[in-house]
Amino acid sequence: MGASFLIMPQQVCIFCERGRPLVTITKEHLFSRWVDRILTPELLGPDRSFERTTAGPDGVATSKTWPAEVIAAIEAAAVCGASPDGCNGLWMSALGGQVKHLLEPMTLGKPKTLTPAEQLTIATWAAMKSMVLEYVWGSEQVIVMPQAARTFVFDHQRPPESMQIRIAAIESQGRPALIFRRVYQLRLKSSSNAALPGFASCSTFVLGCFVVQTYGTSTLSPAVPPHPHGRSYLVINPPPGDDISWPPPVLLDDAGLDRFAHPLQPVTGD
Numbered sequence: 601m602g603a604s605f606l607i608m609p610q611q612v613c614i615f616c617e618r619g620r621p622l623v624t625i626t627k628e629h630l631f632s633r634w635v636d637r638i639l640t641p642e643l644l645g646p647d648r649s650f651e652r653t654t655a656g657p658d659g660v661a662t663s664k665t666w667p668a669e670v671i672a673a674i675e676a677a678a679v680c681g682a683s684p685d686g687c688n689g690l691w692m693s694a695l696g697g698q699v700k701h702l703l704e705p706m707t708l709g710k711p712k713t714l715t716p717a718e719q720l721t722i723a724t725w726a727a728m729k730s731m732v733l734e735y736v737w738g739s740e741q742v743i744v745m746p747q748a749a750r751t752f753v754f755d756h757q758r759p760p761e762s763m764q765i766r767i768a769a770i771e772s773q774g775r776p777a778l779i780f781r782r783v784y785q786l787r788l789k790s791s792s793n794a795a796l797p798g799f800a801s802c803s804t805f806v807l808g809c810f811v812v813q814t815y816g817t818s819t820l821s822p823a824v825p826p827h828p829h830g831r832s833y834l835v836i837n838p839p840p841g842d843d844i845s846w847p848p849p850v851l852l853d854d855a856g857l858d859r860f861a862h863p864l865q866p867v868t869g870d
């Protein structure tokens with residue numbers, strides 16, 4: 601199944617597919633208001649901005665930066681939430697409440713040990729955010745994740761097992777709140793790997809010192825074994841099953857973040 605290039609007006613919720621009144625998701629929703637309360641202008645200085653980097657299937661990367669004041673621009677109505685059992689009002693906000701307590705200290709750079717349950721909370725939140733991100737960042741965005749992946753999150757309250765999610769830590773020079781999204785078109789080299797998904801999407805969220813990244817494809821693949829942790833990142837999905845201590849041994853700097861946010865660079869060469 602291919603990814604869709606045309607964004608049709610959403611008639612149903614992207615998670616539960618119920619045709620209900622949809623709430624408008626804004627860029628501000630992506631960086632929740634609790635992030636604003638932690639990363640205050642006093643803490644960050646006046647130059648806080650939000651930066652978007654996307655790379656389309658043609659491999660051309662484009663960047664766009666907004667000053668903090670304009671990020672609340674309305675982008676899309678994608679999830680249901682007007683009723684008490686709507687996705688936004690129910691499980692999405694509950695997840696946001698759970699993750700807030702976990703991420704607050706890490707956003708400010710305080711070391712934290714994460715249990716498997718806490719890793720799952722962060723991973724589910726990151727998966728949900730990256731799925732919403734596909735719909736709210738402009739009509740030129742490619743929708744990579746299949747409906748089955750969003751349905752899985754809605755039904756099971758956990759990320760698809762094939763979605764790779766990892767966390768890192770950064771010492772940034774003035775880029776405290778960032779979202780990167782890259783779309784990769786995975787081309788078949790020969791008939792031998794015909795099962796290769798058509799597209800992959802890599803979303804990287806930077807909240808202060810904390811970095812979380814999801815990598816998913818246009819096919820909902822079977823579960824894969826957990827990947828090993830790296831020197832500069834910790835894998836939280838597929839679940840490694842043990843407590844992990846954040847931050848990892850090596851902190852990212854700004855150049856390291858750019859490399860981290862482009863995991864297929866060794867393949868694409870750009």
Ligand SMILES: [Zn+2]
Pocket residue numbers: 613614615616617618679680681686687688
């Ligand atoms: Zn819904």
